[in-house]
Amino acid sequence: MNIKTTPLEGLLEIYPKVWKDSRGYFFESYRNDWLADHGMDIQWMQENQSFSKAGTVRGLHFQRAPFAQAKLVRVISGRVLDVAVDLRKGSKTFGSYFAIELDAELHNMLLIPEGFAHGFSALEDSVFTYKCSNVYNKESEGGVLWNDPDLGIDWEVKHPILSEKDLELPTLREFIERYGGL
Structure with a gap:
């Protein structure tokens, strides 16, 4: 197991x-002690899975307290560009994002603490799964516009496939004006 820190604290x-071997492969996709060794004591409450066609962009989504969620994300098949945006009030990296390619061949994962918006683009047809530290609550959901010019995220897709909901999310500035942060 190799766990790397990122420029965004807690990510x-x-x-x-x-x-x-000749039969295939085996790996442990989760062990609680991995995170505990890095000061993370997270109890997972829900697990989700989605399929996305190549070119799909999902996000940037979050849930507000008391239903805020930490997430442990990975792909089962395919490749995605996974993005987390720091929306934690008082964070020295507030408004910054981190992007990483998650690849089913590498089996790599990203732990996203509470207080981040999260999204991904499918670089090829992909099955994506993630554990959540809290259950979904519609009234607590929110997000930031995927192509916000202030964030300047390169999603690495030419013609993104988006949901109507994601097209109507506020920009980061609008989110800050409305909520100040998470």
Whole structure:
């Protein structure tokens, strides 16, 4: 197991040890002690899975307290560009984002703490899964516009496929004016 810190506090890249042989491969996709060793005591409440066609952009989504969620994300098949935006009030990296390619061949993961908006673009047809530290609550959901010019995220897709909901999210400035942060 290799866990790397990122420039955004609490956001961790996780690379599990993979055992391969002539039959295929095996790896532990989650162990609580991995995170505990890095000061993270997270109890997972829900797990989600989605399929996205190549070119799909989902996000940037979050949930407000008391239903805020930490997430442990990975792809089962395919590749995605995974993005987390720091929206934590008082954070020295507030408004900054981190992007990483999650690849089913690498089996890598990203731990996203509460207080981040999250999204991804499918670089190829992909099955995406994520554990959540809290259950979904419609009244607590929110987000930031995926192509906000102040964020300047390169989603690495030419003709993004988006939901109507994601097209109507506020910009980062509008979010700050309305809520100040998470």
